[in-house]
Amino acid sequence: MSNPVINRNPNILGGTPVFMGTRVPVRILMEYFETGEDLNEFLDQHPSVSREQAIQLIKQVTEKLTADPGREITL
Secondary structure, eight states: OOSOSEEOOTTSGGGOOEETTSOOBHHHHHHHHHTTOOHHHHHHHOTTSOHHHHHHHHHHHHHHHHSOTTSOOOO
16 A cells, blocks of 8 residues: 555554554544444544544455455454
8 A cells, every 4th residue: 555544653652553653542533333323523622633544444344344244244
């Protein structure tokens, strides 16, 4: 991928996956969704994350989960 969305660096938040160019952990977006918040609320609260980054992450997760319907997925 030419434009990575996630950065995982041991020098940034101890290696927690964050949105590239930010210190915003990826898990926070998922927590917003879990609590019923929407993407706009997340973006309002985390202006260093672009809409494009968030949407690209959602697309990547969706692609990984639906890539091979015959393959068992463990979460």
